[in-house]
Amino acid sequence: MNSSADQYKEISENMPSEEQRIVEYNEILQYRLNSVLPGLLEEEEFDAWMVIGRENNEDPIINTLLPGSFHGASRVTAFLFTKEERFVLSPYGSRMEEFYQCAWTNEEGDVFKSMAKLLRDLKIRTLGLNFSEDFALADGITHSLFESLRQKFDDHIHLVSAERIAVNWLQTRSDREIEVYRKLDRIAHTIIGNAFSRENIIPGVTTTRDVEMRLKKLASNLGLRTWFGPDVDLQRRGAEDPRKTGVIEGGDLLHCDFGFMYSGLATDTQQMFYLKSDEENDLPEGLDDVIRKTNEVQDILARNFIEGISGNELLSISLRDAKERGLDATIYSHPVGYHGHGAGPIIGLWNNQEKIPGTGDLKIRNSTCFAMELNCRSPLHSWDDQPVYGFLEETVAFRNNKIDYLDGRQEELFIL
Structure with a gap:
């Protein structure tokens, strides 16, 4: 047997289980949210960053924010980050409370109404969204979702590109x-x-x-x-x-x-x-x-x-x-x-x-x-x-x- 075969056998015998991988992934996510993201938000001038996507057509950043046992957005899923707090709006948001404050439940009805209330309560005036001409991974919001937000919020909230923090979150x-x-x-x-x-x-x-x-x-x-x-x-x-x-x-x-x-x-x-x-x-x-x-x-x-x-x-x-x-x-x-x-x-x-x-x-x-x-x-x-x-x-x-x-x-x- 060649040495690579021996090494492969050793690696195979010591690979983490699926549960161990999820635990490790969640520990890293928690650290990134607590220690990496705040510094990136300090570099930005907008009041909050929103990452939003639809099931089966997610912003590529969505999966980097979900805990390890999740595999994509459910219906409409959104994450909102200010310099002090972080929120999730999702049908399964209550299952992410180890990582985010849950800002919406199914019983509350229209997720966009809860979103609008949250932004008003936080006094958000400029909102960073993932749209970009140059960087595909920072261009994740769909046209229809962008238009929905623009129509609902644009009279009192200025929507701006969050391409810099999107890129830096992904690359750091x-x-x-x-x-x-x-x-x-x-x-x-x-x-x-x-x-x-x-x-x-x-x-x-x-x-x-x-x-x-x-x-x-x-x-x-x-x-x-x-x-x-x-x-x-x-x-x-x-x-x-x-x-x-x-x-x-x-x-x-x-x-x-x-x-x-x-x-x-x-x-x-x-x-x-x-x-x-x-x-x-x-x-x-x-x-x-x-x-x-x-x-x-x-x-x-x-x-x-x-x-x-x-x-x-x-x-x-x-x-x-x-x-x-x-x-x-x-x-x-x-x-x-x-x-x-x-x-x-x-x-x-x-x-x-x-x-x-x-x-x-x-x-x-x-x-x-x-x-x-x-x-x-x-x-x-x-x-x-x-x-x-x-x-x-x-x-x-x-x-x-x-x-x-x-x-x-x-x-x-x-x-x-």
Whole structure:
């Protein structure tokens, strides 16, 4: 049995039960409401922030405010936050009183009447709502709900965008969440290492799709849900496509992109493997430099991470530094948290290495997590100077102007 299989077995035997996960999730939610949210509200000028959504068409922030045993809004569900108090208006609000004051019950009838009374009692004059031109995750209120609120309240309440607090609530991570992420990163690495083994990959038989399904099954067996793909592809001498799929052969350079959800947090990881052919005793000359050069790009990006710099500035500076070192880099890193492609500053896109309006203009903040995703291209002389890409991605935390690789990073090409 390979070491990753041993580690996977250990992880499987120690995974928290569903009840334990809910308890942990609720403890983190309580901490965030008590310790993270007040500071974010202090940055705002409006009197209150409302997050409102309908069942089956929720604002994406709704699920980040619900306790762990809830799975979405019920009918119309709303949360209201002032600098001193927090409220819930929901048919099941009484079951959330550990976290919020219940401001409406079914017996009271029209939820909007209770909402209007609550706002009058609190003397709310400006109300922040989740609408935004630039940030999808901060644009969760539906047109019909916005119009309902505007018609009912706009004569005495000014409705304003709450996009800043929406983004910051989603992207800010507590210390405990970062430690949970550390465990999740180890699980991600272990699953990938288990799927990419000679026991599971037979040259000329196993396909990239087979490995994708094994990654998915290994995650599912631990009670984890993949939030995309996963994706497995390969580079092969003589093949132009650097993301080729199909039957895996000896001599292929393999790559995976894998991410899962656990208790509201998303991971995103990419690693690379080389499947030696039966005739090979050594790696093709220069292939071991693929990871080393890509690590150099990671190092450059990590050094340039500074609180207060924009995603666009970070991209521009890092690409300049990489070019000065002779590295052909492409950077497309993004926040992770409640969503795999999370709220916060985007640092490049794979198809756009220029300024990205809106999301790229956001500033880097402390206590956030990112998927450090990038590649470095270089000609491989032993493959007739064919361009070869090093694709890497790691979930990292940014605290106190330092990047923390939560479970380390790949620093050499893994050999099968």
